[in-house]
Amino acid sequence: MSTEAMTSTRSSLPRWMTNLRAKEAIAGYIFLSPWLLGIILFIVGPMMTSGFLSFTRYDIVNPPEFVGLKNFIEIFTKDRLFWPSMMLTFRYALIVVPLSLIGALAAAMLLNQALLGTTWFRTFFFLPHLTPIVAAAVLWGWIFNADVGPINHWIRTITGSDNAPGWFRDPDWAMTGLIIMAMWGAIGGNTMLIFLAGLQGVPQELYDAAVVDGAGIWAKFRNVTLPMLTPTIFFNMVLGIIGALRVFAAAYVATQGGPAYSTWFYALHIYTRAFQYFEMGYASALAWIFFFVLFVFTYVQFRQSRRWVYYAGEVD
């Protein structure tokens, strides 16, 4: 049956054409091959390996020893840093991402007002985004210095009291410090540029129609600008949350996860278990839990997005 179908297709098409098709496919695969190989070598292979390792005890020196679900049970029942680190990582992401999206949208709208010197303002907003995270952590560490940093100096001057936050030295304030630092880098960054282009792409006639219907500034924003930007907001939200949940360098350099584990992010937890204690099996289990949580979280966001993301090009 299938042979018949194949011969009939082949006979209905001129021979050179099927050859051309095959040639095209082969060439396509050849150009694709570095990436295919890369996916196998650096993504799929390692993922399967770490999946396997998560069921073992492995300290690099001795061969991996199969322990079943022991790692997972230990993580959920005995690991005293697992739940706190997971929670504070999510708390961080769920504060940083929405705030930086709102900030980026506000900044983009400001830059869309055709003010004189807009190019300069755009550059000023964008520069923090260019600062290497490590350099940012170093310089903010100094700005947040509890004793002689400028921020605390201003806080003391304004409030008139000697009580100022200890920032990276203070368990209650270290997270806030990291959030401020992240926002500084994120608000004027790529998201803002993308929003700016999005704003400029909103069709003029939609605003005209809104004005005819008596819409004020807020109504125009709420009913025209915002819906038109939802695809961009969604895209940036998904990638932003994934990026924020993976926060490592900023925390490692600025606070080393402290003080008192107040910035002990999940990635720091994995890193410590893997590369300080060399518990590769245990750390792989931690990493897989992380991957699973991220996957579910992203999936839920995609499901939810159908309710609020509006694609202008979509027929439905």
Add this chain to the structure above:
Amino acid sequence: MAGEVITRNRKQAGGGFIPVGAFQSASFQRAFGRGILYLIAVSSSAVFMFPFVWTVLSSLKRGGELFRFPPTWLPEIPQFQNYPTVFEIVPWATWTWNSTFVAVVSTFGAVLTAALVGYSFARFRYPARDVLFILTLSTMMLPVEVTLIPLYLMFAEIGWLDSYRPLIVPSFFGGSAFLIFLMRQFFMSIPIDLDEAARIDGANYLRIFWQILMPLSIPVTATAAVLTFMSQWNEFLQPFIFLNTKSKYTLAIGIRYFQAVAGFADDTEPKYHLLMAASVMMTAPIIIMFFLAQRYLVQGIVMSGIKG
């Protein structure tokens, strides 16, 4: 807010029909509104720029000046020799060279192979292409943590630890999903008639890629190169895990090492002023590069993100 532009245009266009008094009060309101917008723009620029300004000023102070209370803005006498001093107390020149080497080579590999893969996705029809493309996009969401441990073990196995190979070699396998996406989107905007004309003239696929598509894709290639260079220059986690020897450090981990030792006054005084100078020196090349490529970059970033 965005709508205000239209309102303004309407008023200008229809100015003749509106009674003079009303026009004046509206224009006063508008000027007031614009004034507030300028105020917001200038003050938020100041907020964004403040950490830079503070860092640059701190980098020009003498070590003890940083600990003065209340803090001072300007250095008493600008200490430009702070910058050369950084080179003396840590192997800054070596680290800069290491960072440059890793970033340049891996950028070359990433952009070249991402362009080839993007070409494949944009111009060829073959089974499973669309599935593979979606798979490619979904790797953007994969946390590197899941693959890092096996990669470390693998590189340890083949003796690549403490060398630049783990940082460079993977770049030659398509770069990243983001780059591939960027290149594919751009190639798809180039009319396929050009390819077909070249084919009729007897050009093979590689030649079409190299002599037709790539010359037309210089802006997007530049964008891809600059973005990759920046992310490699800034990369912390991977060099941190794969490199051990101090002389092999890249700037990102070098500066962290410097930070860790700067607080301890091993001989005379803390070295925070030098640390600030180091931060400036690590950031400056990126900012210069941004200014050189600004026009392309903004376009490229926008193009990559506008379609969700």
